[in-house]
Amino acid sequence: MSTTEPPSRAALRRARRVCVKAGTSVVANENGSPSLTRLGAIAEQIAELCNGGVEVIFVSSGAVGMGKRLLRKQSNLLMSFRDLQGESTSNEKLLRTKSFESLLAGTVRPHSSAEKKKFYDSACASAGQFEMMNLYSNLFAQCDVSPSQILVTQTDFTDERRLHNLKYAIDRLLGLGIVPIINENDAVSANLGYGPDDVFSDNDSLAALCARHFGAEVLLLLTDVPGVYDRPPSDPSSKLLPFYKSGESSVEIGAKSAQGRGGMASKIDAALSAVQPGSPCSACVVAAGSDLNTIRAVLGPSGRHKSKGTLFCTPGSDLEQQALLDYAASNSDENVSDEARRKAVAARTEARKLLAMPHSVRQDILKEMASALLARKSELLEANAKDMSAAETEEVASTLKNRLKLTEDKLATLAAGLEQLADMADPLNVVKSKRELADNLELSLVTVPIGVLMIIFESRPDSMPQITALAIASGNGLLLKGGKEALYSNQAIHEVLGDAIEKGSGGKIKRDIIALITSRGQVADMLALDEVIDLVIPRGSNALVSYIKANTRIPVLGHADGVxxxxxxxxxxxxxxxxxxxxxxxxxxxxxxxxxxxxxxxxxxxxxxxxxxxxxxxxxxxxxxxxxxxxxxxxxxxxxxxxxxxxxxxxxxxxxxxxxxxxxxxxxxxxxxxxxxxxxxxxxxxxxxxxxxxxxxxxxxxxxxxxxxxxxxxxxxxxxxxxxxxxxxxxVGVQGLLTTKWQLRSTKGIHYVSEFGGNDPKKSYTHKELM
Missing domain, CATH: 3.40.309.10 (Aldehyde Dehydrogenase; Chain A, domain 2)
Known part of the structure; x- marks a missing residue:
């Protein structure tokens, strides 16, 4: 595995304000006692971020757990003291044999079990909050960082005046280098749980609220597992998801932690809530708090880090697109070829559907593609500007930068070319020759698509509309592999053309007919797919074309040099x-x-x-x-x-x-x-x-x-x-993307070869040219 950190993960380190949430299972041991090892590591890493100029908001669970331990200890002391004084009644001695939780909850009216637990947790939170903050104060003091405590309820987020004051307080604290430690005021809220309107019912959703309202760019949720798994982590076949895409990632939720109120479902909901469109928080990572290096690995200074946890990104954002690329690139070589094979098969399926449709459908698609290039030119030029900026930063060669640049004139020329293609006669099913083999038996040679084309191109995003248009006009499926220097341009163009294909065909043809391979996996893996790819057309440097010609059994069409x-x-x-x-x-x-x-x-x-x-x-x-x-x-x-x-x-x-x-x-x-x-x-x-x-x-x-x-x-x-x-x-235009097939038709009766053989054939060949 490469030790180079994926760009989507490296981007998290540029955040200047972050929110870190530690769950109960992180800050406390199973018996409720604070985990000094993990808490010390958290304080040390947060201090490192602060010293590096990063403003940190810390949401911490654990007060209830610490309170349970404290009240249990206090109760035992009290009962022991009364024993010494001879004041314990037989009833009190009997109650001492029951759990402390039952003893405390039994004093609450009414006696429903749910309400008893809520009020019991409130008492524990009240007692444990002071102990937890006292502990944090000592730990952060060792790192020369000052913490502060902020307890909130739902009203602090639903009342505009209180929320305004809360934001002001947070900003002032962060501006002074103080770490605000935020927790739910359980003594007031009694863990009652709230409605859906921008409020919280656990510290996961509280952390998401804090990230959104207080301007955190990244949210880190520390939990008891390394991240989000596709199945419960206890299942040996489960796999950690390095990236979670809303609506596409499938997750089977198992049992939640025995200590905290939230489970993995709550963390996924909180993460998606934090990165919703319009939120200043563009990323959330769910990772293991038991790993004493997690905060540093996810948010710390640049270095050689192995990605940890599961990344969530704002849907449709540049960061999400980069994360998708990084996730594809992290797959094994076998998976890279699997992706290409799957997309090639899908492209072939759609191409065969298109072949069965009238020429007018292909014409409509081409015209819609031409219109889309002009109607959405600002979107395309904006994406291209990102690639040009990256090319400047990475000192890409001037020749590549010249090929990389898109302009309004280029887009206008491309659109004109597509209109020209749409106005041409149908290149498919054209009869190239026709011959009579025998009476009432006619043979025709007609034009048909080649099948699935794979185009590998460097630096030239304007190649994609041309190639796609020619593939559509000729009825071919298309697999596109662009260079990384045109990442944003290629994605934007592919999106525009895909929309145009579905709109122009009235939904009859899916965008799958043109597939963009975004993985940075080995090109050699795709070049081995000769069973699903029919022709490779490389467009790029001499080195690229020479490599492709030397490393595939698929026919290659192109040129290595332009001298x-x-x-x-x-x-x-x-x-x-x-x-x-x-x-x-x-x-x-x-x-x-x-x-x-x-x-x-x-x-x-x-x-x-x-x-x-x-x-x-x-x-x-x-x-x-x-x-x-x-x-x-x-x-x-x-x-x-x-x-x-x-x-x-x-x-x-x-x-x-x-x-x-x-x-x-x-x-x-x-x-x-x-x-x-x-x-x-x-x-x-x-x-x-x-x-x-x-x-x-x-x-x-x-x-x-x-x-x-x-x-x-x-x-x-x-x-x-x-x-x-x-x-x-x-x-190479449309004609270069066609092949032929023979069609033999009996215009009357049936024909079989044995009729034409033997000493006394019943029929004879005429081989008469009909055109």
Whole structure:
């Protein structure tokens, strides 16, 4: 297990005001005596927080338990004294044989057992509160921290004036570095229990109230078990839940502690109450008070800590989203692949449902997705801003940051592409060929979806709408694995697109058709799922694509490098060459279709075209590194270290060649088969020769390499650009996400093979092309 603390847990340490609650089972031993070991550890750790600038509100149980012990001791002393004085009656001696609780409760009228216990607890609380505070005062004094006592009842929270005064008192105490120790005033309330309107019936719900009303950012509930389990902790098969998600986490509640009033159900209710939307308390942890290091491990200064207890977060908050990621990442490798398998199967199921529906349903979904991108752009840009801020903090490379950034223009372009896709003809069930095999027996080849696609992409959140739209248009299921640097952007986009899919389909298709894998588990585990994933399309760095190609049996569609060339022929004009070179390099330097190498015919040095192009590039902020010949003729001051390199920024290599043949040989040796272009005069034959001879996915004449794009090609969008030769090449749109199937139809009667065989066949093949 990694020793690195999950980000959601590390975030708790940034809280400046916290609330800690210790239950009866924590502060007292089974016989009711105070646990000096645990109380001393609590005081010491709270003092550490205070000394670190954290304001601590402490809610403590235990007064009733301590009071029982004190009154029992006092009663025994009293009875012993009366024995010595000879004043005990035979009846008193008989009562002494009964429990102290029965003796005390027997003096109360009326005699219902419930009321006897309440009044008995009130007497115990009154006696025990002083002893408990005296103990805390001594313990905190050893740590140079001053505590104070505040006893409350429900009226203090329901009466606005009293609540205002209470908040003021708490703020003043905390501002002076004093720890307020809060407890229910049992002597007044008699543990009567209260209604549902923002009041409490035990110290768990009291702690939640304190956290919400007094501005605590984190609540820590110390209890007698390590956290919330899916089953009673006594069950050997029970599992501790590191994260509890409201409405999704299943918990079977067992017996509560024999000492306190609350049980695990009350702690779960209190935790959910504390972190409800609108509360300043964004997190609650239920953890073991018997662990003498719990407070320090959950709330103390940063360090190497193993997560303790069960974390609750405000529903829908960024912290909850991070906790979900952390929880997924903490699963075993097997569980990571299980998650991917489950989601892939669900995506396939929804895709098959979509395939059976009319084309108009897919069109409606695409149009709704396009509208949603624009209608919720502020939400998407806000999420992207968080990723950009994190990228700055973590010093992410500039090329990745460029790809990471979302803008209104990008969203508008994406929406336009989706609208374009929606307006296209149905790509499914298109008859590619039709042949008569025999009389009344026809064979057709039609287009169908590939199945389930897994797209692994880095830094490019704008990839997700394009990929999703193409998957919907082609009827495929989709499994998405984005990079951690685009965490918030990917989650926001996935949520928007999921809503659009369900709305656009009228609820007929679930959002499960596109699944976002948020776990940071090994990608290798997902690459092994060849039984449920049909095609992998990686979009990212050379290292990512190379790794995926080397580690899966699933077919891979994509490109590892984007080393694109602009070759300037001797017939090119300086103006045309400059405009194309500058556009190819600077329009989007980090894109895979940006120019990385400028090749100049040697005649361009003497006719002035070469120096003019370099001057234009440098004026646009491009750093030009020279190849061997470019350095020799003085075009560049700094030599390029490698002949094949994808810079991804405002840097390019410049080299001089002596002929078209040499230019093509250079491109074949050092290019990546992505996109190559030639700049020449309109009437020069070298342009067509270049297009014919260069072996690349895209080859242009007098056009910027930046045109190598699905949207610009009129494909609506692209899942990526493929440089392989099977089964798609260049910008991959809808057609690249289709395969085919054969359909054989008997138009009259039935057909079987034996009719066509033997010495005297009844039927014969015609093999007539019908289209």
């Amino acid at each position: 694109c060339h602009v070759y300037v022929d001797s017939s090119a004009s300086a103006d045309n060459a400059s405009k194309i070179a500058v556009d190819a390099k600077t329009d989007y330097p980090s894109a895979c279709n940006a120019m990385e190498t400028l090749l100049l015919h040697e005649d361009c040095i003497s006719n002035g075209v070469g120096p003019t192009v370099l001057m234009a590039l440098r004026a646009a902020g491009v750093k030009c590194l020279g190849g061997p010949r470019a350095m020799k003729v003085g075009l560049c001051d700094t030599a390029a270290l490698e002949r094949k390199f994808e810079y991804g920024d405002l840097t390019c290599q410049v080299e001089v060649v002596s002929s078209l043949d040499e230019a093509i040989d250079w491109i074949h040796a050092y290019g990546s088969g992505h996109t190559e272009t030639i700049v020449c005069s309109e009437d020069s034959p070298v342009g067509e020769e270049f297009i014919k001879r260069v072996d690349a996915a895209c080859v242009f004449k007098n056009a910027s390499t930046r045109f190598a794009d699905g949207y610009r090609f009129g494909l609506g969008a692209e899942v990526g650009i493929a440089t392989g030769r099977i089964h798609a090449r260049g910008p």
